[in-house]
Amino acid sequence: xxxxxxxxxxxxxxxxxxxxxxxxxxxxxxxxxxxxxxxxxxxxxxxxxxxxxxxxxxxxxxxxxxxxxxxxxxxxxxxxxxxxxxxxxxxxxxxxxxxxxxxxxxxxxxxxxxxxxxxxxxxxxxxxxxxxxx
Numbered sequence: 001x002x003x004x005x006x007x008x009x010x011x012x013x014x015x016x017x018x019x020x021x022x023x024x025x026x027x028x029x030x031x032x033x034x035x036x037x038x039x040x041x042x043x044x045x046x047x048x049x050x051x052x053x054x055x056x057x058x059x060x061x062x063x064x065x066x067x068x069x070x071x072x073x074x075x076x077x078x079x080x081x082x083x084x085x086x087x088x089x090x091x092x093x094x095x096x097x098x099x100x101x102x103x104x105x106x107x108x109x110x111x112x113x114x115x116x117x118x119x120x121x122x123x124x125x126x127x128x129x130x131x132x133x134x
Contacts, residue, residue: 068093
């Protein structure tokens, strides 16, 4: 009898991205474009990239977002105010960092973190796992 493939739960979650509106908060333009491309490729409906804490907070005032990816350090400023706003609105998110979870403190120390540099498949898996946890 041939083996049956059972997709990992995170992959099933990724397959349900078609209607998601994703916010990426990243100050490095090339990384922001890479994330946008990967998220569109895996099926996200809309991906908007903001490059500062202020821009992201203003954006969240009147935009509906289903998920977010946040660089921890944005030109020397921590993205924690954006994370706080997302938590207030019960919007799941993942932190991005060149230092991994080491850059997270206090209430964010247990949050999911994707370490830079990353591969497109790692982004897909991290998003799927984060959505699965919701």
